[in-house]
Amino acid sequence: MATTVLLCALACSGPDGTTAPATGAPPAATGSPGAPGIGDPDFPSDGNGGYDVERYRLEIDYDPGSRHLSGVTVIEAKAAQALSRFNLDLSGFTVGRVAVNGGPAAFERSGHELTVIPSGPLPSGAAFTVEVAYAGEPEPVRDSSNLGTYGFIPTKDGAFVTCEPNGARTWFPGNDHPADKARYEFEITVPAGLTALANGEMTDRPRTTGGKTVYRWREDHPMVTYLATMTLGRFELREGTTASGIKNLAAVDPRFRDSLDDLHTLSGKITDYWATVFGPYPFSSTGGVVDDFSAGYALENQTKPMYGGFDPGEDIIAHELAHQWFGNSLSIRRWKDLWLNEGFATYAEWLWSEHEGDATAEEIFRRRYEAGPDAAIWKYAPGRARPDDLFNASVYTRGGMTLHALRQRIGDQVFFELLKTWTAEHKYGYVTTEDFTALAERLSGKQLDALFDAWLFQERKPATW
Template identity: 40%
Template sequence: MSRSARLVATARPFLLALALTLVVTACSGPGGAHATPGGEGVGDPYFPEAGNGGYDVTHYALTLTYTPDTHALTGTAQITARATRDLSAFDLDFKGLEVKSLTVDGRKTSWTRKGQELKVHPPSALPKGKAFRTTVRYSGTPETITDPDGSEEGWLRTADGALALGEPTGSMAWFPGNDHPSDKATYDITITVPKGLQAVSNGELRTETTAGDGRTTYSWRMTHPMATYLATVAIGHYDITRTTTKNGLPVYVAVDPEEAAASRKVLARLPEIMEWEEYNFGPYPFSSTGAIVDRRGDAGYALETQARPFFPGAPDTATLVHELAHQWYGDSVTPKTWRDMWLNEGFATYAEWLWAEDHDGDTAQQTFDALYKGDYYDDKADNEAIWAFPPADPTSAAHISDSPVYERGAMVLQKIRRTVGDARFYDIIQGWAAAHRHGNATTADFTAYVEKMAPGKNFDGIWKNWLYGHGKPPRP
């Protein structure tokens, strides 16, 4: 090797090291060297693709225009979030609609799509702790999604408009987001519809304006954290009633004219039910209440959409009690995963039992006994279905809304009540709602809370046999 060749050979390691240093320096700026893509799901036991890792959404600003005649939806979603780790890319849940453009902090951004995943590739890495805003413009014909249990959600067409319902994963059919109950955020939802139609959503109506083009725009705001599955939009012809409860809480009720007569009597009890629930469950967690009543057949179920539950046709009193109770248990205290669904439905079902007990119906213990004996329902199969699986461990995604989650979940609460007595029991359920107000919780959080609130009491048998046990528990 010549001397000049030796000098070149000697220089190469130095030049390589210098190049590597420059690369590391360039990438080790905030979020660079260790940035990785966010997860495509949060690992929910029943919906593993739901939600996304790497960030936390703090606010959604949704601007929508819908034309019922053509079923065309145009939307802009501004999603404000904070990175929870150094992110080189992140996912949004979004299904069906066409993405027209996408920016992160105002900079054009590339994206890819696969199934329900919209993967965003920001121009530069997002460091942990950084607040950033993603703007997605989209359009198309929104989809109706069929759940594992056969029910329909997402964007539902109605006779005179549309209805958006999201439990458990339907919200991704009409806006991109982190579609899992563990990530809650505040919302601004603005909907423009043809003049003569109303658009109802969560929270408070801020403005209603009609433009010269014959369209009316409704702007709604939900200032308290809300899970994506609780967001709703109802578009159609409605009779609107605005009142207040005795303590001044605004009540906004929207009823399809075809259901007005049948709904009038039960909806008149809404303020009374709210007062009763506040007495039993503690201060109401939101800044307004109300209801949306659409036509029978527009959906196959009622849903506790936040601050304004939805009903397909005039509800009975028990159903109204149930969905309003969810405002405490499910909407304010939201399950961390879909396995914890009984924390929603067991509590709301038990609210029905308490209402009956306080209004000359069966006591909660009488209802419990009828369920245990198998003579609560006329149909034998319905009575046996209660014992199909433990309320805290549904067998699959298709069963998270089955009877054990509701009735047997309520039976767990009655067992706790009998163990601790009425005074301590109401301390527990009110304290639970207060301790996790506007947050998320798991079944383990609940059992630990009960044990903390009732020291010296043994709950092992309740947890083992009633909450987690398979089959019908031993005779109580």
């Protein structure tokens, strides 16, 4: 059960948009403040500088009836510089208590920044913990562009939690940018009768007392914040393993019970096939979740892709499971390189179609290429994702076409060797477009600058490749 939030006389803060001055602030420290952003010029206020998170321990109690969430987040981190203060990302909520290394710390709120001021400076390289107790009604992000609604989204019987690109801050404080991966432990308390699903695997059986059930999950593989989830509600589950022995969990809202067996079977089948194409599956479990919330999208939450209010077809399942390699194990440091996630997952859809004896990747590529020179897809260069139009169709489709053009140029043997080498050399790490182009040239022995420039960076239809 989540620890009860205690109001602290040291400092208090109101919900998002208010600023609470720190009281009892320490004297001037020898360290310097961590940057309020992690350094992504397209999202300058996302994430934070000065430290690296190693683990999040989340204790959350949520009541769908009142939509009240109380939580305690413990962050294990390492100082990347001598720190006099540092920021966490948190939207809304009332913060009742902050502690650093077990001792009380002052704090300030401004927008979605929670500034933590320890009682003394943190030395560069030092491991430290910060604990934040908070409570309130979570509010998702509602974006007027192509992002839609994301983050912690309350539903009639629980919550649908899908956080890309920066919605983790709607339910826990953290370093909310993909450039800081960490491991996660979850303790989620919900009314009895509901199921709470999080990343990784359950560490023990759910425990029900006093009308509430506690679920504990743990993800021991590094994960970016936007992939974290605590989706909850009434679900029907099917558990088992894939043919290769990977744990496989499918969960569906009762409205979608007819899709449970197909989701479980296809998730296992596709996971195992991708392991033969992309290299060994990078995590300890696979599966998927269908909730009764019309999100209009799916998201590749690590180990548990989420499908918002629809029965997913094979192409969508293939896409989201390919992300477990491309986006989840291999993660981008800057959002401008998003095609490395979405272009690869889109091309995986075409590879699955080819594998199943339907349209070949070549046929799908040719159909897409038939778009006239004035088509919108050619006006958006996918190698530089735009912050105001992050999930443009070009990032997906033209990104996938880039991979097929590369496959044509270097041949199947080198291309599929490239995919496995790419996932192996950067497993659980970070990647850039420059990393990929350099590897493609190294393995193929070909000069590929013109190909990548035409497909990724020119705002016109490529004539040749």
